[in-house]
Amino acid sequence: MSQLVLRLKAFGNSELAWRFRNSPPVIFAAVALIALVFCAAAASLIAPHNPFDPATLNIMDARLPPAWIDGGSSTYLLGTDEQGRDILSTIFYGMRVSILVGIAAVAFSMTIGVALGLIAGYLGGWVDTVIMRLGDIQLSFPTIMIAFFIDGVAKIVMPIGMREEMRFYVVILAIGVADWVQFARTVRAATMIERRKDYVAAARISEVGNVRILLAHILPNTIGPVLVLATLGLGVAILTEAILSFLGLGMPPSQPSLGTLIRAGNDLLLSGEWWISLFPGAALVLLVLAVNIVGDWLRDVLNPRLR
Amino acid sequence: MISLLATRLTSVILVMLVVSALSFSIFNFLGDPVNNILGVNATLAQREELRVALGLDQSTFVQFWRFVERAVVGDFGISYRNRQPVVDLILARLPATLELVMCATVIALAMGIPMGVYTALKPRGLLSRSLQFGSLLGISMPQFLIGMLLILVFSVELRWLSAFGRGEVVTLGWWTTGLLTTSGIKALIMPTITLAVFQVSMIMRLVRGEMLEVVRTDFVKFARARGLSDRAVYLTHALRNSLLPVITITGLQIGSLIAFAIVVEAVFQWPGMGMLILQAIEFADFPVMAAYLAFVGFSFVTINLVVDLIYLAVDPRLRAK
Numbered sequence: 001m002s003q004l005v006l007r008l009k010a011f012g013n014s015e016l017a018w019r020f021r022n023s024p025p026v027i028f029a030a031v032a033l034i035a036l037v038f039c040a041a042a043a044s045l046i047a048p049h050n051p052f053d054p055a056t057l058n059i060m061d062a063r064l065p066p067a068w069i070d071g072g073s074s075t076y077l078l079g080t081d082e083q084g085r086d087i088l089s090t091i092f093y094g095m096r097v098s099i100l101v102g103i104a105a106v107a108f109s110m111t112i113g114v115a116l117g118l119i120a121g122y123l124g125g126w127v128d129t130v131i132m133r134l135g136d137i138q139l140s141f142p143t144i145m146i147a148f149f150i151d152g153v154a155k156i157v158m159p160i161g162m163r164e165e166m167r168f169y170v171v172i173l174a175i176g177v178a179d180w181v182q183f184a185r186t187v188r189a190a191t192m193i194e195r196r197k198d199y200v201a202a203a204r205i206s207e208v209g210n211v212r213i214l215l216a217h218i219l220p221n222t223i224g225p226v227l228v229l230a231t232l233g234l235g236v237a238i239l240t241e242a243i244l245s246f247l248g249l250g251m252p253p254s255q256p257s258l259g260t261l262i263r264a265g266n267d268l269l270l271s272g273e274w275w276i277s278l279f280p281g282a283a284l285v286l287l288v289l290a291v292n293i294v295g296d297w298l299r300d301v302l303n304p305r306l307r
Numbered sequence: 308m309i310s311l312l313a314t315r316l317t318s319v320i321l322v323m324l325v326v327s328a329l330s331f332s333i334f335n336f337l338g339d340p341v342n343n344i345l346g347v348n349a350t351l352a353q354r355e356e357l358r359v360a361l362g363l364d365q366s367t368f369v370q371f372w373r374f375v376e377r378a379v380v381g382d383f384g385i386s387y388r389n390r391q392p393v394v395d396l397i398l399a400r401l402p403a404t405l406e407l408v409m410c411a412t413v414i415a416l417a418m419g420i421p422m423g424v425y426t427a428l429k430p431r432g433l434l435s436r437s438l439q440f441g442s443l444l445g446i447s448m449p450q451f452l453i454g455m456l457l458i459l460v461f462s463v464e465l466r467w468l469s470a471f472g473r474g475e476v477v478t479l480g481w482w483t484t485g486l487l488t489t490s491g492i493k494a495l496i497m498p499t500i501t502l503a504v505f506q507v508s509m510i511m512r513l514v515r516g517e518m519l520e521v522v523r524t525d526f527v528k529f530a531r532a533r534g535l536s537d538r539a540v541y542l543t544h545a546l547r548n549s550l551l552p553v554i555t556i557t558g559l560q561i562g563s564l565i566a567f568a569i570v571v572e573a574v575f576q577w578p579g580m581g582m583l584i585l586q587a588i589e590f591a592d593f594p595v596m597a598a599y600l601a602f603v604g605f606s607f608v609t610i611n612l613v614v615d616l617i618y619l620a621v622d623p624r625l626r627a628k
Contacts, residue, residue, distance in 0.1 A: 133318070133321070136318060137321060137322050137325055139559075140322055140607045140608060140611050141562070141604070141607060142559070142562050142563035142565075142607075144563060144567065145562075145563075145566040145603065148566065148569065149596075149600065152584075152588040155588065156588065156591045235446075235447065239449050242449050243449055243450070243570055246449070246451045246573075247569065247570065247573055247585065249588070262451070262455075266574075269455055269458065269459060270458070270462075270463060270470070272463070278455070278456075281452045284449065284452070285444070285452065288447040289443065289444060291447075292446060292447050293443065296443070
């Protein structure tokens with residue numbers, strides 16, 4: 001316990017913490033991010049209504065405007081959609097899906113990318129060539145295109161009964177597969193530098209196995225840039241998911257993400273019911289913006305070339 | 308230099324092989340061409356006849372080779388959905404998408420580079436700060452949301468611009484262009500802005516980052532020490548050296564613009580290739596999907612190759628090797 005306190009104190013005195021305290025926009029973004037993640041995580045506890053319980057829905061309450069506009073009701077702060085669901089509550093639940101898919105997709109591509117990068121950088125030779133060439137090939141395709149195709153094809157080939165429940169995993173896979181290359185490149189470059197250092201030689205002389213050298217000794221020294229990539233990648237992954245869902249290829253209406261909600265409201269935009277799509281849209285932009293501000297800041301702070 | 312070109316060309320061939328293999332598997336393994344052409348009521352004999360006629364009785368490798376042979380001359384078969392040759396469908400939709408992508412690229416470069424230079428040279432000014440926040444917003448906003456906001460303001464509220472379609476187009480040979488009529492240009496405005504916002508922000512941030520790093524290097528300090536004017540130091544020395552990565556990213560970005568065009572086309576009902584592929588996915592129209600994949604892969608590879616050639620032309624270090 002006291003060790004934890006000491007560590008926290010050491011972190012509080014570190015340069016990272018100092019730079020954090022001195023950048024108001026970043027503090028603001030971090031607080032907003034924590035608040036949004038909290039709303040999403042605790043959706044079932046703090047959302048004013050349960051939008052997925054048909055018993056509480058009343059079709060008479062459909063398409064109500066936000067509370068401060070004529071005809072709005074104070075029970076539904078941000079209005080309701082065409083099934084009479086409370087927009088604020090659907091946003092909380094939708095954000096949960098968006099964040100979960102984003103984190104899982106990044107974790108997926110990070111795991112593949114870091115593993116392949118470590119192997120390529122440590123072994124070198126033809127293994128390295130094959131892995132990196134594969135990455136080159138994939139990089140000539142934009143990630144969104146790869147996600148689009150995997151998702152589109154999966155949507156068609158899957159048996160109809162499985163489509164909805166498997167969507168979550170298909171979307172994670174589609175977004176995650178496309179993004180491993182940048183992790184692999186970064187980790188490979190760092191590994192190639194680290195493996196020549198004395199501590200690796202020392203570990204080898206002490207007969208430590210290759211796997212252990214990679215995971216316990218080299219990996220921790222390459223983790224900084226990986227974290228930056230992961231944070232910035234999270235913003236991209238959430239956006240990609242929203243785009244897929246908006247096109248009707250991502251999350252189904254039974255398990256809506258923010259993108260699905262915006263898609264549902266898009267048809268009603270021209271008839272003037274803007275709140276159904278624009279409030280989830282605002283939540284999405286806020287979320288991604290907060291992630292990007294924190295990611296940008298981390299990158300600048302950890303980039304030795306800008307010191 | 309020759310070895311560089313050789314590696315590049317091998318990688319082009321490699322990529323195209325992978326792409327055609329993927330495209331072939333979509334075409335061949337996902338849909339059953341026999342069922343799709345004859346319907347379910349055909350007799351066994353008819354089916355067998357068609358299978359032989361289509362070459363489906365051959366080994367997979369032979370089929371793949373034939374697929375590549377036909378693909379090279381642009382023959383991707385008949386669309387399952389509207390019974391037209393796939394290549395005709397794609398060619399009819401190509402101009403709409405390319406016009407959109409080209410306009411967005413021009414805007415992205417014309418706005419992104421000056422904005423990047425300005426924010427790098429005057430990082431503390433008010434304009435710089437707002438531009439930087441704007442660019443952060445620009446990369447955090449999905450295209451469809453920008454498009455929806457534009458439609459809400461300019462089509463629903465102000466009623467200035469039409470929310471869908473290309474307007475009137477002029478036919479030049481097989482190409483159709485909206486750039487020659489007023490309604491065509493008006494129709495282009497909102498989709499182009501929607502598509503360009505992300506790219507403007509990307510290029511601005513990239514140029515800014517590169518400039519900030521180049522300005523710290525010795526040769527820029529030396530140029531300043533020689534007493535060159537700010538203009539000469541920043542624009543000829545610093546900017547020229549910052550633009551190399553911009554070339555790469557612009558190349559990659561044109562590729563992703565083709566991908567993001569799918570989104571923009573869906574929002575504005577733009578009759579381009581994006582709408583075509585969306586419909587193809589909806590109706591499981593595999594020949595169209597296969598052809599789209601092959602076409603897109605080919606365009607990306609070509610763009611990357613052109614980028615490499617430009618690199619050779621502008622970077623003397625590469626030529627010297």
